[in-house]
Amino acid sequence: MSEEPVFDLSVKASLENLQEIRLFIERVGAFLVVNESALDDLRLAVDEAVTNVVIHGYKETEGIVELHMHAEGDAVFIRIRDRAASFDPSQVKAPQLDTELKDRPFGGMGIFLIRKMTDEAEFLPLPGGGNEIRLVKRGVIQTDTSDSLV
Amino acid sequence: MTTLNFMVGQEQGNVPVTVLRVEGDIDAATHKSLHDKAAEIIEAGSTHILLDLGGVNYMGSAGFRAIHAISNMLNDGDTPGTMKSAHLKLLSPTDAVARVIKTLGFDVYLDIYQDRGEAINSF
Numbered sequence: 461m462s463e464e465p466v467f468d469l470s471v472k473a474s475l476e477n478l479q480e481i482r483l484f485i486e487r488v489g490a491f492l493v494v495n496e497s498a499l500d501d502l503r504l505a506v507d508e509a510v511t512n513v514v515i516h517g518y519k520e521t522e523g524i525v526e527l528h529m530h531a532e533g534d535a536v537f538i539r540i541r542d543r544a545a546s547f548d549p550s551q552v553k554a555p556q557l558d559t560e561l562k563d564r565p566f567g568g569m570g571i572f573l574i575r576k577m578t579d580e581a582e583f584l585p586l587p588g589g590g591n592e593i594r595l596v597k598r599g600v601i602q603t604d605t606s607d608s609l610v
Numbered sequence: 611m612t613t614l615n616f617m618v619g620q621e622q623g624n625v626p627v628t629v630l631r632v633e634g635d636i637d638a639a640t641h642k643s644l645h646d647k648a649a650e651i652i653e654a655g656s657t658h659i660l661l662d663l664g665g666v667n668y669m670g671s672a673g674f675r676a677i678h679a680i681s682n683m684l685n686d687g688d689t690p691g692t693m694k695s696a697h698l699k700l701l702s703p704t705d706a707v708a709r710v711i712k713t714l715g716f717d718v719y720l721d722i723y724q725d726r727g728e729a730i731n732s733f
């Protein structure tokens with residue numbers, strides 16, 4: 461039985477590194493042959509998650525964010541870890557999408573998008589401090605059916 | 611770090627229209643430059659802006675925050691009979707950006723065009 465490859469990235473948690481993090485998701489996603497629209501969704505979810513880590517977690521002070529990405533079957537799993545203050549997404553107000561733009565308060569779009577763009581999004585405190593975000597998107601990789609076609 | 615590039619053009623529809631083309635990724639690191647560029651244009655007298663997103667490969671919630679602020683800066687009034695902005699419209703978003711526009715409900719309030727001429731004449 462062959463092991464599924466795993467991909468890791470550890471970078472300084474800063475807004476300047478968001479592009480590098482998106483490139484990591486794009487390159488690994490391409491290697492895993494994730495379909496294009498699903499890869500767009502994962503890129504967005506991870507960008508929003510790391511943005512929250514930088515702004516609300518580390519509050520733009522120094523810190524590290526670690527990304528781990530792998531596939532199992534037709535699903536992609538992404539894990540994002542930080543050592544920032546604990547974060548409770550339930551405290552974030554959802555955006556008021558049914559309110560006219562001019563009357564709509566700012567904020568809440570990031571967490572909303574993370575949940576919309578994935579099948580599972582878990583926000584967990586890490587023992588000893590920090591947070592782990594687990595993202596799953598299923599049915600996004602064309603599994604090999606060539607054996608049945610021979 | 612990414613930076614945004616801007617191109618600004620003036621067009622005449624039923625009213626004068628400023629076309630603001632953005633190139634680059636609009637994320638939490640870059641969104642303020644879009645906000646500031648639009649503020650500069652509005653300060654200079656523009657009242658109708660067509661935001662050309664054809665050169666934007668990626669836009670996260672920070673980009674929508676900027677668009678929301680631009681809409682507010684234009685002192686938006688709705689087009690009579692609709693909830694759509696009469697002052698801010700979007701041109702040529704990529705498929706990925708268009709899907710997020712819909713997910714966040716911005717398409718209810720902002721018209722989206724693929725054809726530049728049609729967009730300009732719609733103001």
